Amino acid sequence: MRNIQFFSTDTDDGVVSVVAKTGPGEHRRVAQIPVGNAPRGGVKFTRDGRGFVCNTSQNTISEIDAVALTEVRRIEVGHGPRGQGMVPGDRYLLVSNSGSNSISVVDLELNTEIHQIPTGRDPRHMGISADGRTAWVCVWGEGYISKLNISALGSDNPAGITEISRIPVDREAHPYSLAIDPSGRKVFVANTQATFVTVIDAQTDQTQRVDVGFIGGRAVAFTPDGRHALVTVESISRVYVIDVNTLRVVRHVPVGPGPRGLVVDPGDDTAYITNFARANMMHSGDNHPLYGPNSLTMVDLSSAPLDRDEGTFTYEEVHVGYGPCSVVMFDLDTLSAEERARRVEHASTEA
Incomplete structure (x- = not known):
């Protein structure tokens, strides 16, 4: 039996809905996780099940737990966060701020924003190369893709991120x-x-x-x-x-x-x-x-x-x-039984 979950970002409800899948045709909604106002974009997960979603109207991202299915914390970023990219290694998260015209670098060990990179008007969703060296960001308001060299994050130097090109x-x-x-x-x-x-x-x-x-x-x-x-x-x-x-x-x-x-x-x-x-x-x-x-x-x-x-x-x-805008998948079987049990116990203690 498979142990798959799908996370739907539901903008109008301010929740992330969770649909469990145990096999083909075997689906059921198992939870709705309240997050911030107007969540947008797909949840980005670390390998150990820490998930992050943008709260566009509150200038924060919410961290959710893939096992406990609860919100863990909120981290302040720029104005109007809409898109994210998880950098390989799970130390850093990039967040596009559509209202600030910038990309936030969030340190997931410190759980705080540590740097902002200026972009063109209204950046949206992005992708990051498998080697963690390059990011492509949709600059919605100006009609180009910003190509960033993010290799400096490998040496913990977010200020070293540079824009390589603007692709029309x-x-x-x-x-x-x-x-x-x-x-x-x-x-x-x-x-x-x-x-x-x-x-x-x-x-x-x-x-x-x-x-x-x-x-x-x-x-x-x-x-x-x-x-x-x-x-x-x-x-x-x-x-x-x-x-x-x-x-x-x-x-x-x-x-x-x-x-x-x-x-x-x-x-x-x-x-x-x-x-x-709607x-x-x-x-x-x-x-x-x-x-x-x-x-x-x-x-x-x-x-x-x-x-x-x-x-x-x-x-x-x-x-x-209401208003599901994005969906992502997380395979709980990638976590050990000990890790799942620890996360559930931690969530019940925090509650």
Whole structure:
């Protein structure tokens, strides 16, 4: 039996909803963790289950415990925090402050902000390379990706972080979030106000566009084999499937209304998508599942081909809180039984 949890950031409720999964088709909502006002972005976890989420309207991030399912503390950062990146090694967390036009560096041993890096207007979500040397940040308000050299964090020198380049997307495109493909060679960018996905060569900074036909790009994830990029397109309630090698759209998958967050469980090829819409936005004649807002749509990616428009996918639904904007996965089996027991005992003592 698997021991997986999905964490849905529910903006309108001020909570993180937790959905437990013990196997394919075996889901149940087990908790809602109150955090700060207007939480945004996916929870970022350390390997030992410390999770962090932005409280956009309170200029803080909340730490939550993946085992005890409680809020542990709040850490002050800049104004309007919206996106985060966990630096490999779990010592530092980067937080994009959309209201301060900066990136906070948070020391997770000291549990405090120790530095801020100026950026362009309204930075949003980011990605960090597997070697912990480079970060790419969506600068939503100015239409470019800020590429940062963060290798100085390896020597505990946050003041040494520098901007390598500004990679143009389009000033009116409003790049929102991005993800680095499993090979580390390409960065896929979802743009909220452009009808294309931007793909960046991680080494040369050269860009290409992949036309999806509609505005409203929100999140990017990849299939476990790395062959396909999945992009949520909020305005049309679909997930677009892009061949990573050819950069062609090979299929689109109808999902629930207003999809934003996206994560794929590599254990069984299931995609989880948050339906952010505050009202039902079904598109008739497009084979959309009859699911409402404020839910997770689950799509069995192995139930139909991804590389061609053939067959119908198998779906499920679980309701979460209001305004779910992001979803992430944490595997409790990566923690030892002793660590899980210690964390639960610590939480009960603190209570």
